[in-house]
Amino acid sequence: MDRITVGLEGRPYDVLIGQGLLAQAGEMLAPYARGGRLLIVTDTQVGQHVLPLFAASLQQAGIGYAAHLLPSGEGAKSWPELERLVDWLLSEHVERSDHIVALGGGVVGDITGFAAHIVKRGCHFVQVPTTLLSQVDSSVGGKTAINSAAGKNLVGAFHQPSLVLIDPDVLDTLPRRELGAGYAEVVKYGLIDAPDFFDWCETNIDAFMAGNPDARRHAIARSVEAKARIVAADEKELTGTRALLNLGHTFGHALEAETGYSDKLLHGEGVAAGMALAFRYSVRRGHCPTSDAERVSAHLEKAGLPTSLSAANVDTSGEKLVEHMLHDKKKSGGTLPFLLANGIGKTFLAMDVDLSDVAAFLNEERSR
Ligand SMILES: NC(=O)c1ccc[n+]([C@@H]2O[C@H](COP(=O)([O-])OP(=O)(O)OC[C@H]3O[C@@H](n4cnc5c(N)ncnc54)[C@H](O)[C@@H]3O)[C@@H](O)[C@H]2O)c1
Ligand SMILES: O=C(O)C(=O)C[C@@H](O)[C@H](O)[C@H](O)COP(=O)(O)O
Ligand SMILES: [Zn+2]
Numbered sequence: 001m002d003r004i005t006v007g008l009e010g011r012p013y014d015v016l017i018g019q020g021l022l023a024q025a026g027e028m029l030a031p032y033a034r035g036g037r038l039l040i041v042t043d044t045q046v047g048q049h050v051l052p053l054f055a056a057s058l059q060q061a062g063i064g065y066a067a068h069l070l071p072s073g074e075g076a077k078s079w080p081e082l083e084r085l086v087d088w089l090l091s092e093h094v095e096r097s098d099h100i101v102a103l104g105g106g107v108v109g110d111i112t113g114f115a116a117h118i119v120k121r122g123c124h125f126v127q128v129p130t131t132l133l134s135q136v137d138s139s140v141g142g143k144t145a146i147n148s149a150a151g152k153n154l155v156g157a158f159h160q161p162s163l164v165l166i167d168p169d170v171l172d173t174l175p176r177r178e179l180g181a182g183y184a185e186v187v188k189y190g191l192i193d194a195p196d197f198f199d200w201c202e203t204n205i206d207a208f209m210a211g212n213p214d215a216r217r218h219a220i221a222r223s224v225e226a227k228a229r230i231v232a233a234d235e236k237e238l239t240g241t242r243a244l245l246n247l248g249h250t251f252g253h254a255l256e257a258e259t260g261y262s263d264k265l266l267h268g269e270g271v272a273a274g275m276a277l278a279f280r281y282s283v284r285r286g287h288c289p290t291s292d293a294e295r296v297s298a299h300l301e302k303a304g305l306p307t308s309l310s311a312a313n314v315d316t317s318g319e320k321l322v323e324h325m326l327h328d329k330k331k332s333g334g335t336l337p338f339l340l341a342n343g344i345g346k347t348f349l350a351m352d353v354d355l356s357d358v359a360a361f362l363n364e365e366r367s368r
Helices: 022-031 043-047 051-060 079-093 106-121 132-137 168-173 177-192 195-209 211-235 243-248 249-258 265-284 292-300 316-327 355-365
Strands: 003-008 013-018 036-044 064-070 099-104 124-129 143-148 151-158 162-165 338-341 349-350
Touching: 003 211, 013 022, 013 211, 022 051, 022 099, 022 124, 036 051, 036 106, 043 051, 043 064, 043 177, 051 064, 064 079, 064 106, 064 143, 064 265, 079 106, 079 143, 099 106, 106 124, 106 132, 106 143, 106 151, 124 132, 132 168, 132 177, 132 211, 151 249, 168 211, 177 195, 177 211, 177 243, 177 265, 177 349, 195 211, 195 292, 211 243, 243 338, 243 349, 249 265, 249 316, 249 338, 265 292, 265 338, 265 355, 316 355
Parallel strands: 013 162, 036 064, 036 099, 099 124, 124 162
Antiparallel strands: 003 013, 143 151, 338 349
């Protein structure tokens, strides 16, 4: 089993990664179960594929549970589902000292973490991520949120989990498209500051996609290490370090908004297209060699991911996409910083990007 500690000063927590860990979840969660009982938040798909094994493990450890099932998919990160979830927690007499369990992907983790933050002014929560995306990214770092009509993740809080339990075996039932979407966030860590990891991805993508256990374990552990290091350095995205994790997201979130947070474009797919766009825009501004941008797109495409507006099912003006971007939480004092790159593994925050130039670039991208 790998143990990676998120080294937040005064409140470190562990991320445990191990094949078959879910079968031991009951034992590991026993200290978190008040009166021998846990409140679990999950979704309808995870309820079918993962909850039975998880529940059996709780039962074996003598832990009872009550479960709340969200609808599966991005639509659940909404005000009505948040209200239903909070009402359910209150009806179950949740206490501040409780640890609510988020069993599912990034959607379940994001809304559960936010509900835990606001209910009774703050309860604890534990993340048991069941998608690749949530194992390598969303379960670690404490960003929690729902979407609002104005945009993605606009209502939320920083609220760190007490523990993260990752069992790579649960990915066996994950649909191939969802695996690809999570893979975009894996590749992101290589593109940010780890060119050797991007090389590893290029060499090992086939083994990884085929479910090779060593490749899975390496990709997950390396991603979690990177995320833990960056979060510990800048928990609340104040210094620019954590903003690096947003590579591809300013473009990507605009594409998600344009496709209505629907099955037309998953979050990870939006990030893939967003990273390809960020690299091509970096070439246009003279920061990045064309060959690096082409290498990034080729790799993402090998994973079946979109790297253009048309492949992301978006056919709209650059001006409209820039309007979505104006809701980005990185915007400050009228300036929207962009994550651009001097090359693979050389991402930086550019503070001088002219939004009319971004719109012109995106209009050119429409014919790609
Ligand atoms: N908080 C963060 O730091 C952070 C980071 C990245 C992404 N996110 C957010 O995460 C969300 C995307 O998360 P996601 O990609 O995990 O999507 P998701 O939570 O919607 O899960 C994807 C689909 O897979 C199903 N599923 C989950 N586990 C399964 C399993 N083991 N077997 C079969 N089916 C399974 C789910 O029911 C769902 O239909 C987005 O809202 C994004 O904004 C947050
Ligand atoms: O943890 C972070 O910081 C990230 O930016 C990780 C992203 O992959 C994730 O999608 C995050 O939710 C985006 O954050 P936001 O602040 O742009 O909503
Ligand atoms: Zn993301």
